[in-house]
Amino acid sequence: MNIMNKDTSHINSLENEAIYIMREVAAQFDKPVLLFSGGKDSITLVRLAVKAFYPAKMPFPLMHIDTGHNFPETIEFRDKLVKELGLELIIRKVQDSIDEGKVKEESGKYSSRNALQTTTLLDAIEEFKFDACIGGARRDEEKARAKERIFSVRDDFGQWDEKNQRPELFDMLNGDIEHGQNVRVFPISNWTELDVWSYIEKEDIEIPSIYFAHKRKVFLRDGLIWSHSEFVYQEEDEEVLERMVRFRTVGDMSCTAAVFSEAADIASVVSEIRDSTISERGARIDDKRSEAAMEKRKQQGYF
């Protein structure tokens, strides 16, 4: 987010820290899972897990909470990655939670399935009895996440008690929990957006094509660039334009806005991020709802 020609070799120490955390998860928990969205942060997690346990396979499956409103490029990418690395993938669908009457589809101009994912996620955790869920959240993303622990305990209802968190000292991670509780684990807590991109460049990690500049049908609303899609509510007077854009963060189509960009390869993306004066989540429609949007969702059990 900042200043010229930064030396990125410090990523070395962040990588070593993340590998240490991955191994603590495997050692301290009976049934861990890696929450995989198909976005760059969870792809980075997969890379770190592969490295942590080499030459053995990573000792936990991936789980995708599928809103059904994905970018098709993300799903294609997900399936290819799982096949190439021989990983186990669990998919649980928000559509099923809607069909079972557990959650109600939002309607109107800003409708999104983003918040509905929480119910599907908590049900899946209960179904598989997962005791640790590895996620790609980073403290630099958002101010409620800046308060998050690396091992973050969730109660029986999946909820985050932000005012009563365990202190984390040295690099000792306390994963002791009661039956029914689970721990959310954030191995890349201390990475910044630029660190993730620099790592993707350094390690030559493949990512979905939507992260690179491409022509897309979009429309403009509230200063953000929305995808024109059957999943995104669009007013009649919101004109469809075709523009060169890319995505800086990838959630489902209804909550992720694009940025105008000509950056077509990883080197140009890294330099674009380095010079950017807008934060990553500035393009997250879900965070724009209120200043405490993320904190509220996290309390309810969100990623």
Add this chain to the structure above:
Amino acid sequence: MGGLKIKMEVLKIATAGSVDDGKSTLIGRILYDTKSLTTDKLEAIEKTSKQKGYDYLDFSLATDGLVAEREQGITIDVAHIYFSTAKKSYIIADTPGHVEYTRNMVTGASTSQASVILIDARKGVIEQTNRHFFINNLLRIKDIVVAINKMDLVDYSEDIYNKIKTDFESLMSKRDYKDQKITFIPVSALKGDNVVNRSERMSWYTGQSLLEHLETLDKKDIYNVGTPRFPVQYVIRPKTEEFHDFRGYAGKVYGGELSVGDNILVLPSQTKSKIKEIYFYDQKYQTASRRSSVTITLENDINVSRGDMIVKEGDVPKIDKQFTANICWMDATQLTTSGKYIVQHGVNKVLAKVDKIHHKINPDYSGIETNVTGLNVNDIAQVTFKLNKPIFYDQFKNHRTNGSFILIDTQSNNTVGAGFIQ
């Protein structure tokens, strides 16, 4: 096969200051002057500052992330703030100034390599300053900056700066850990003097700005190097055709380096062996530097499991079922004599019983209290523990990682204390 080195590091800094010393403003100033605040974050700060009727930018809004914090205008929990320059990446652990500050400061300082203590130039050294310095000393932070803030409110007076410096120096004679480098810098966080850029309003001060000081810190200035310790985190057994007999020990190297061919001992069994290979992912290396997360294989097929420790032969830590430590108690429920807890020492967990509380240590250098039967939240005390199994430890003064531990409550599973072995 070369050495596996961790190159440039991330510098973690703890901050300490009393309420209204301007800690959040200082952090905001650093972010602002290094151009680390993005336009949307800056706009949010401007908007909220205006709503609150301030005629200045309230930078604390950049760091106070919880609703309750913004409502009450206080920092409740440690926040982590990230910024970088062309030279280094920084993480600031922003710890609350008042509520449970001992607990939070110990937590923030435990992962930091440098520390900034703020003093309000109008108030000078106060009781809280003693406490801040005490904790930084207890945790053996090697580099401390004493930032004398609000110089704009005392007419940038050299006399006032010198008086505070002299007062602080008299505090330094009381400390245990003498190898600490202490640097005094007069600053105004609000006006930006000597924070990132040098001040033109204090020509009498010829030293570096705060950021310049941090930029020039070298590894040898901030790390305590000891002997190599390798606690085994996880045993890797692929059982694939290609790696049928592979048995690798995954862990992080602490203190010093380990190399292929080193004669080692596995604790607690004290079995001898030699390091055969060092892996980082699919690459083999000759040497693993401290803080690298590697996988080691040994020459002999011996039984090693999580919690065991690989050390160099002739360089063995103490192996004992009891130890005495200074601890910081962090829980609302009292620690009592004969109370039972889990000691987590690195990745090793053992059951422990409080054998004796020797005395409480007042964290303001005012002495000790004896005849103590229980410890309350934020108390610091010297305690002896008895363990159900031996651990392999060094004294904290010789080994920051292998000499520290946390205490876990067996009922609530919460982390309730931290300790430094004597």
